[in-house]
Amino acid sequence: MTAAPHPQGPADRARPEETVSVSTHILDTSAGRPAAGVAVELAVRTGPEAPWSAHGDSATDADGRCSDLPVLPAHTTHVRLRFAVEPYFTHRAEAQQDAPRADRVGPRDSGVFFPEVAIVFAVAPGEHYHVPLLLNPFGYSVYRGS
Template identity: 75%
Template sequence: MSTDTTASVSTHILDTSAGRPAGGVAVHLRARSGSAAHWQALGGSATDADGRCKDLPALPAGTTHVRLDFAVEPYFAHIAEKQADAQQDAPANRDSGAVFFPEVTVTFAVHPGEHYHVPLLLNPFGYSVYRGS
């Protein structure tokens, strides 16, 4: 039986449209104690070049629910800008370059003493998450 009174959270993002980690994505962490409680902002971080957030804030004791907010629109805008600079004479994309999901919010339940790794698989028109290890 674990004696830890808090859960812990980590995450990383893979850009499946590029086949590589998504660096520089802002991630904000919120927590609450009970489904009727208000969300408490705990702070945030940004993904590193490997797509990982290694310094998310610790969860307070009694946390039962966690929410990760990923600000993905600036990431895709930066990628599109780099591609446009590299391919100035290329034909225009069939889409406007807009991201369908400008933000991704993932909410999940946690239990004391457990670690929750939540990978985000991302592309401009969809995403998938799962509980990793």
């Protein structure tokens, strides 16, 4: 997947000091390595009650990084990153004999406890937000990185 460009009209263009950008990476803490090939969707909204608008998508690279997400439109106040982790864990389980078996994980359909992780955070103009995801088959943690 590649980042989808977001068309901006003259009213949507922000001055450089007002632009907001987002990047992320995923570390699979159960394997002690980056999680490559995880699809990431980016959505934005302009207020707590505003509807979400798709803004771009990508996938983590071999280092677990996703640094090609598009700059956010002017007036964005909230961002949602959605990580499709089910295919990653399914593939990893098929490749490893010591991975948790589906019949011991919980859900009967895929064996993945968290099929996706959605992170919502507030943003302010002129900032860059790096949001790392620490992931394992039974839990996850996020934080604002640098």
